[in-house]
Amino acid sequence: MKSLHLSMTAIGLAALTVLSACQDKPEPVAGVPAPIIQNNQLRYPAGHPQLQLLVTTPAAAAKSIAVELPARIVWNEEKTQRIYAAFAGRVVRISADVGQSVSAGQVLAQLASPEFGAAQADTSRAQADATLASQALKRQRELFEAGVVARKDLEQAEAEASRAQAEVARAQARTSLYGSSTGVNMQLGLRSEMSGVVVERKLNPGQEVRPDAGNAPLFVVSDPSTLWVQIDAQEADVADLRPGAKVNVVLPSLAGQSFEATIQAVTDQIDPTTRTIKIRAAVANPKRLLKSEMLAKVRYERQVGPGVDVPATAVFLRGNQHYVFVQGEAGLFAPRDVKVSYEGPKTVLIGEGLKEGEQVVSQNGLLLARELRLAQEVAHTTGPAKP
Numbered sequence: 050m051k052s053l054h055l056s057m058t059a060i061g062l063a064a065l066t067v068l069s070a071c072q073d074k075p076e077p078v079a080g081v082p083a084p085i086i087q088n089n090q091l092r093y094p095a096g097h098p099q100l101q102l103l104v105t106t107p108a109a110a111a112k113s114i115a116v117e118l119p120a121r122i123v124w125n126e127e128k129t130q131r132i133y134a135a136f137a138g139r140v141v142r143i144s145a146d147v148g149q150s151v152s153a154g155q156v157l158a159q160l161a162s163p164e165f166g167a168a169q170a171d172t173s174r175a176q177a178d179a180t181l182a183s184q185a186l187k188r189q190r191e192l193f194e195a196g197v198v199a200r201k202d203l204e205q206a207e208a209e210a211s212r213a214q215a216e217v218a219r220a221q222a223r224t225s226l227y228g229s230s231t232g233v234n235m236q237l238g239l240r241s242e243m244s245g246v247v248v249e250r251k252l253n254p255g256q257e258v259r260p261d262a263g264n265a266p267l268f269v270v271s272d273p274s275t276l277w278v279q280i281d282a283q284e285a286d287v288a289d290l291r292p293g294a295k296v297n298v299v300l301p302s303l304a305g306q307s308f309e310a311t312i313q314a315v316t317d318q319i320d321p322t323t324r325t326i327k328i329r330a331a332v333a334n335p336k337r338l339l340k341s342e343m344l345a346k347v348r349y350e351r352q353v354g355p356g357v358d359v360p361a362t363a364v365f366l367r368g369n370q371h372y373v374f375v376q377g378e379a380g381l382f383a384p385r386d387v388k389v390s391y392e393g394p395k396t397v398l399i400g401e402g403l404k405e406g407e408q409v410v411s412q413n414g415l416l417l418a419r420e421l422r423l424a425q426e427v428a429h430t431t432g433p434a435k436p
Contacts, residue, residue, distance in 0.1 A: 086424035090383040091417065097380065099420070104412035105376050108357035110405040113350045114391050114398050116289075120280045120298065122343040124271045125331065130243050131266035135227060137259045138162030138237055140252050145268070149247050156228070156238040157268050158252060165227065166235030172220035173233060175213070182206075182213035245272040248341070273341075276334050278310050280347050281325040285391075287315060289351055290328050296349045298332055300339070308332050308339065310347070356390050356400045360411040364389065364397045365418065373403065374410040374417050382410065382417055 084093045093100050138160035145157040189206035192198040228238040249269035252258060258267065278298055282290055290296070290312050298308040310330035319326055330347070332339065363373050364387070371389045374382050387402030403409070410417055 083427075084420055084424055086421070086427075089425075090377070090381055091421045091424055093380040093382075095380060099416065100380060102413045103376075103382070103410050103417060105408040106360055106363065106411040108359050108399065108403050108405055108407050108409055110355075111353075111358040111398060112355055113352050114358060114393060114396060116286065116349055116351045116393060117395070118280055118282055118286065118347045120278050120345045120347045122298075122300075122332075122339050122341055122345055123277045123279055124248070124269075124273075124341050125275045125277050128243070128245065128272035128275060130241060130245070130270045132157065132239050132241065132268040132270065133266055134160065134162075134237070134239065134258045134260050136160075136162045136164035136168070136237055137257070138165065138235075140254055140256045140258065143250075143252070143254060145241075145247050145250070147247050147250050150245070151241045151247060151270060152244045153242060155241050157241055157247070157270075158239045160237040160239065160258065162235055162237040165224075165237040166233055168220070168224050169233040169235070172217070172224050175216040175220040179210070179213035179217045182210040186210040239267060241268070241270045243270060243272075245270045248273070271341075273337050273339075274334055276332055276339055276341065277313075278330040278332050278345065278347065280328040280330060281323065282328045283325065284319070286328075286351075287326060289349060290315065294349070296330060296347045298330075298339075298345050298347055300343055300345045302343070303338060306338070308334075351391070353390055353398055354400060356398050357403050357405050358396045358398045359403070359409050361393065361395055361397050363409045363411040363414060364392070364399075365414060373399075374414055375403070376408040376410065382421075384418075384421065 082094050082097070084091050084097070084099075086092075139162075140158060141161050142159040143157070144159070145151055145155070151157065186206040186209070189198060189203050193200065193203040228240060247268060248271050249266065251265055252267045278296075280290070280296075292312050292314065294312045296310050296312065298310050299306070310332035312328060312330045314329045316327045359373065364371055365373070370386055372384050372386050375385050376382050385402055388400045389397055390400035391398040
């Protein structure tokens with residue numbers, strides 16, 4: 050019983066200690082004074098900690114603005130050949146690989162093709178038929194001169210000989226198109242019709258290929274010294290990006306380098322999905338630094354009316370009205386309606402409402418907008434603050 054009494058006493062003392070600690074109140078800390086509103090302007094007291102967050106930027110005079118558009122580097126299709134198999138067959142030899150320079154007419158791979166062998170046999174058969182028809186015509190002409198056969202027999206022999214020669218020409222044209230005009234060897238060569246560099250190879254030794262097995266080319270040969278730039282432009286860019294106009298191409302992987310490109314063609318339709326217009330430019334690539342399918346940016350200067358440009362982070366939208374926060378003096382900020390002439394991803398051109406040199410809030414403007422709204426609500430409840 051004595052030990053139980055001591056335990057109850059200890060528990061009581063602990064409870065009193067906890068209760069005493071809960072009743073102790075911390076010393077009050079001086080609060081940060083809230084900004085006040087004066088004539089729709091927000092004033093912060095000197096030394097207010099939020100002033101360090103409100104970064105300002107002077108409005109700069111501008112008559113043009115830099116426009117940046119997304120783009121993609123692709124092969125120059127005027128200097129690119131995609132090679133397919135015209136007949137089914139099996140790959141027996143590959144003579145060219147990716148990165149290798151080839152000349153016009155060079156064989157890139159050899160196929161054993163029974164289908165091509167059948168085409169070669171047709172050519173040989175047509176040549177034999179033409180020889181026979183020629184001999185028959187010769188005999189008919191001799192007999193006609195001797196008065197043995199009628200003229201119609203001679204004319205029929207001449208027609209047969211002409212048809213046989215036409216069939217020879219057709220068959221030879223078909224086989225010579227793929228590198229063989231005489232003989233039957235079933236060897237089909239995949240040739241490059243232009244000089245360039247092998248940029249793609251999609252076949253292996255022993256592979257069976259068919260002309261109807263998809264649209265993927267077996268080889269792609271291109272001249273990488275000149276590439277195309279596919280630009281996704283907006284409607285407002287078409288007036289500046291006409292054929293012959295110059296633009297600068299920049300790539301994230303080649304920082305600090307710029308490549309001049311010339312606009313070549315502009316499509317006459319808008320992509321219904323992206324609402325962009327496809328524009329094609331050509332860029333020289335003598336050092337082969339640019340690669341196909343690289344993502345790039347195209348920049349050009351758009352001439353606009355007189356105005357000032359500010360960072361895009363400084364402009365806000367209230368309904369249909371754009372506005373900025375202008376710092377008149379230290380700690381004093383006022384919202385001001387402006388008219389936007391051009392709105393880009395990084396900069397905005399202000400046509401009316403802002404003068405050169407005025408300081409606009411370019412960072413944490415949303416914080417300032419929230420503080421202004423709260424101050425307006427307080428002023429509406431308690432009455433306007435006295436200056």
